[in-house]
Amino acid sequence: MNKEKALEIGFFQKYLTIWVALCMVTGILIGKILPSVPEFFNQFEYANVSIPTAILIWVMIYPMMLKVNFESVKNVGKNPKGLYVTWITNWLIKPFTMFAIASFFFYIAFKGLIPEELGKEYLAGAVLLGAAPCTAMVFVWSQLTKGNPAYTVVQVATNDLIILVAFVPIVKFLLGVSKVTVPWDTLILSVVLFVVVPLTAGVLTRMLVSKKKGTEYFESQFLPKFDNATIAGLLLMLILLFSFQGEVILKNPLHILLIAVPLTIQTFLIFFIAYLAATVLKLPHNIAAPAGMIGASNFFELAVAVAIALFGMDSPAALATVVGVLTEVPIMLMLVKIANKTPHWFPSYRTTDI
Numbered sequence: 001m002n003k004e005k006a007l008e009i010g011f012f013q014k015y016l017t018i019w020v021a022l023c024m025v026t027g028i029l030i031g032k033i034l035p036s037v038p039e040f041f042n043q044f045e046y047a048n049v050s051i052p053t054a055i056l057i058w059v060m061i062y063p064m065m066l067k068v069n070f071e072s073v074k075n076v077g078k079n080p081k082g083l084y085v086t087w088i089t090n091w092l093i094k095p096f097t098m099f100a101i102a103s104f105f106f107y108i109a110f111k112g113l114i115p116e117e118l119g120k121e122y123l124a125g126a127v128l129l130g131a132a133p134c135t136a137m138v139f140v141w142s143q144l145t146k147g148n149p150a151y152t153v154v155q156v157a158t159n160d161l162i163i164l165v166a167f168v169p170i171v172k173f174l175l176g177v178s179k180v181t182v183p184w185d186t187l188i189l190s191v192v193l194f195v196v197v198p199l200t201a202g203v204l205t206r207m208l209v210s211k212k213k214g215t216e217y218f219e220s221q222f223l224p225k226f227d228n229a230t231i232a233g234l235l236l237m238l239i240l241l242f243s244f245q246g247e248v249i250l251k252n253p254l255h256i257l258l259i260a261v262p263l264t265i266q267t268f269l270i271f272f273i274a275y276l277a278a279t280v281l282k283l284p285h286n287i288a289a290p291a292g293m294i295g296a297s298n299f300f301e302l303a304v305a306v307a308i309a310l311f312g313m314d315s316p317a318a319l320a321t322v323v324g325v326l327t328e329v330p331i332m333l334m335l336v337k338i339a340n341k342t343p344h345w346f347p348s349y350r351t352t353d354i
Helices: 016-033 036-042 051-066 070-075 081-109 116-130 137-144 149-177 184-213 215-251 254-280 285-296 300-311 316-341
Strands: none
Touching: 016 036, 016 215, 016 316, 036 215, 051 184, 051 215, 051 300, 081 116, 081 149, 081 254, 081 285, 116 149, 116 254, 116 300, 116 316, 137 149, 137 285, 137 316, 149 184, 149 285, 149 300, 184 215, 184 300, 215 300, 215 316, 254 285, 254 316, 285 316, 300 316
């Protein structure tokens, strides 16, 4: 593959904010003009989980899980400092700063603009984003900052394993502090459906295809077949979601901007916490940049899925997670530019392996 091409962000990924905005308009129009459409899809639900939404989320998440090579985890002990930065930032700092920042804005700074009950649900959506660090898009951000690809794989793989055990208790705790009651069984079922199932399918697919046709075929020919599946699943799911959200958005159009404020501040804060910690530890730039990116960006697909399962398609919590999708790409591209202008903050050498 041409090196320059490998470092480019895909067309749909680069303009994701525009596609999300178009999906918002399309979904709202469908909800207003053809209300029978969301009513029809609302019939297909089991244990508080929308079946059509679950299918679309699997279409999104499965290709991401194919990219994660858990064989790399055996190398975690070779150069662990970058992993420490990733783990501490993502799981001991990020969920709690998100909770604090979102609480300040929704309950204090925007108190006159957002009713308390609505603010509580927006906070729940923000918490779900904060507890779900990036899984797939970090590969893109790593490429754009010339990150060490082998190390990025390990960062993502270990992060996915931690999600399995840390996501549910962190979300349960922070939502409890927010006085938002969520049942354990629904929360656990969401993680099983939207992390364990696609993760297992991805691992098994990688093993079977690589064993049959080789790793080179899997990486260069099999994976690219799914490049557009994630985007297609995401856009279709957003249209469906916004068809339910039309009434909330039309009544509170300013709220989308208000929700974006704490999410944006959180993204920059988490990036610089990890990035500056890497300078203190004297990590090379090609490890430091992905370490900052993986915490700054979100596994928004998981956050959206869990918000829908817990609160419903038409909930303010689901809307808050979708605003995370809306703001993700432009903010992360800003951080990519910052990272690419500051390699001189780090040691001049570059690692060649993990």
